């Protein structure tokens with residue numbers, strides 16, 4: 001229950017405001033300890049929250065959902081209503097603080113108590129009852145907007161709502177404070193629903209009998225998405241996958257290969273015939289019309305309900321023209337195809353949290369693009385590749401690579417279609433191995449930190465430039481996919497007015513730092529070593545450029561030279577220097593991300609979580625607070641061993657033995673080196689001997705002791 005009192009900051013209104021608050025407190029509550037001119041909020045034992053309309057303005061929809069405006073005093077009606085239009089930004093921030101606290105409190109309450117869960121799911125009928133009795137007054141501006149938008153959207157489109165019942169839904173009427181911006185600024189908006197259903201379909205219920213189109217299904221995240229959809233939403237009708245033939249394999253062969261991989265073991269157990277639901281469609285996204293045949297276009301237009309667009313080039317060094325082709329133009333073409341789909345309910349675009357990495361604080365809004373995408377596409381079309389290469393640094397400006405640059409442009413392209421489609425944009429940060437599903441630690445590539453972990457585990461990587469204290473915004477792939485599926489559901493069911501952006505990150509909620517990652521990766525690889533390690537795992541990260549260069553020389557280049565020399569002597573091809581050069585190129589591209597901090601606002605992620613039923617919250621868990629980092633990193637490292645390098649866990653004792661051997665070699669080497677230095681610099685030089693004796697009295701002491709013993 002939410003009590004609202006119009007908080008006036010005018011002096012003469014203060015006593016009255018205080019009176020109402022005191023009464024609410026006396027009757028029900030406990031005051032939230034937060035400061036700010038927005039006024040204090042009171043959290044009631046029942047889970048309701050008392051605050052000013054200023055608070056309501058920025059209120060988290062999970063609270064909004066529980067909105068039940070009630071008279072709190074006789075003066076209340078005249079003080080109840082929309083917040084002033086001129087709410088300054090500082091006040092909004094204060095409100096956000098207040099509401100974040102309330103939101104945390106509320107989430108805690110909801111998790112802990114049955115009453116709270118019922119309050120949110122409306123199971124006890126408080127909200128419908130309030131509606132029926134006409135006691136509910138929407139929070140002024142937002143509510144009015146919600147209704148008008150809702151009505152106009154309903155008129156504009158007559159999309160199917162078979163997943164909804166026909167009961168009026170108060171939750172959805174009240175729901176409605178997602179943040180949007182078309183102009184780079186956060187503003188309030190309403191999240192209106194496209195249906196008037198009272199009982200919300202759960203996620204698996206929603207996806208039941210739906211046709212889903214997925215791009216990038218053969219990639220890291222795409223595979224996990226396909227697996228999870230098949231496993232958690234077994235009633236899904238069909239998954240259409242846009243796949244290209246590659247490396248001599250037809251698209252059918254690639255898809256059937258994919259389905260035999262370990263990732264699909266659990267689905268296979270549950271439903272051995274799951275492959276029948278998968279329909280590969282031949283498509284090369286860089287070609288005109290996505291190279292989809294006219295028959296396939298017709299099929300897709302007729303049946304697709306939800307699109308997940310995961311395909312992209314994620315290489316940081318991709319030439320701009322190609323990155324633009326795939327990340328922007330292909331997205332544009334897919335949106336064009338989506339507009340032809342008669343039954344499309346949601347279009348989910350996977351972006352990256354680093355699309356706006358030129359900013360330090362990133363809200364869940366689509367920022368103005370660095371350049372108008374269409375203009376860039378037109379200009380690059382006629383340009384020679386060499387010219388494009390020359391002007392790329394100027395074009396990407398303060399972004400580190402063509403990947404983040406083109407992902408930012410893609411968001412803009414997606415935004416341009418938000419009036420015609422129901423769109424969600426997911427922005428994951430650094431996607432890592434799975435946390436729990438389908439197995440802990442599942443990963444299948446060298447991208448991002450995985451390659452670095454492996455190189456460190458193999459003992460090749462000894463140093464890297466990173467900031468020990470910077471937040472390592474890793475997020476497990478299963479959490480990203482759970483959020484993606486939930487966002488697809490929410491978008492289809494609620495039909496936000498404009499594209500909702502979900503920053504899918506961990507740093508703001510459950511931060512972990514690169515220094516801690518280094519420590520846990522090293523200790524994990526010592527417990528579970530990789531086979532045939534080059535040296536014992538012992539990497540250090542430093543933010544100091546010179547220090548890093550020194551260690552590169554001493555710990556990378558020098559051993560590589562010795563190793564290659566030995567290989568050459570034994571008649572083999574030298575290879576270590578080549579490996580190090582590639583490694584340096586890779587880590588050079590990653591340093592930008594490991595050396596600084598970003599702050600992402602992830603309110604929409606919390607909002608989405610609050611909209612799920614308890615069951616969905618368990619099945620599609622993306623609550624990053626539950627991540628236990630040391631455990632996750634341990635599973636991640638084991639995952640790289642098992643699933644990327646295909647090493648057998650039963651070989652661990654042998655691998656440990658190998659590490660012990662390497663340690664003994666190192667001890668021997670160090671001892672020999674010390675003796676050698678001693679011989680060269682001490683024993684042979686009178687001056688060095690004199691210095692040594694003066695500085696280090698212990699050899700004298702030792703010799704005296706020996707003399708005494710004799």
Ligand SMILES: CCCCCCCCCCCCCCCC(=O)SCCNC(=O)CCNC(=O)[C@H](O)C(C)(C)COP(=O)(O)OP(=O)(O)OC[C@H]1O[C@@H](n2cnc3c(N)ncnc32)[C@H](O)[C@@H]1OP(=O)(O)O
Pocket residue numbers: 314315316317352353354429430431446447448449450451452453455456464466514517518521522539541582583585586587589590591593594
């Ligand atoms: C204990 C320490 C803790 C500190 C730890 C800090 C980690 C700090 C991570 C920040 C991460 C930000 C991530 C942003 C999050 C996104 O938004 S997007 C997703 C991330 N995208 C990527 O990671 C793509 C980066 N990769 C690339 O751009 C290209 O693979 C590279 C690195 C330029 C190499 O291209 P290439 O030379 O054409 O060759 P490619 O065939 O791709 O790979 C060549 C070799 O490099 C290796 N390699 C590829 N990627 C990597 C890698 N990440 N690492 C090492 N080796 C790699 C491959 O294994 C391969 O080795 P071989 O198998 O041939 O022996």
Ligand SMILES: NC(=O)C1=CN([C@@H]2O[C@H](COP(=O)(O)OP(=O)(O)OC[C@H]3O[C@@H](n4cnc5c(N)ncnc54)[C@H](OP(=O)(O)O)[C@@H]3O)[C@@H](O)[C@H]2O)C=CC1
Pocket residue numbers: 215216217218219220221222242243244246283284285286309310311312313314326350351352353407427428429430431432445447448
């Ligand atoms: N991995 C990460 O850390 C992060 C990823 N993201 C985003 O998530 C999404 C998925 O990333 P991820 O799964 O890691 O990437 P992958 O590189 O693993 O997968 C990319 C997918 O796109 C497909 N694809 C690429 N080019 C074409 C083409 N020309 N025609 C058809 N399909 C093509 C690939 O197909 P094929 O197998 O044929 O090459 C593959 O299925 C991307 O949009 C990325 O920007 C965002 C943040 C972090």
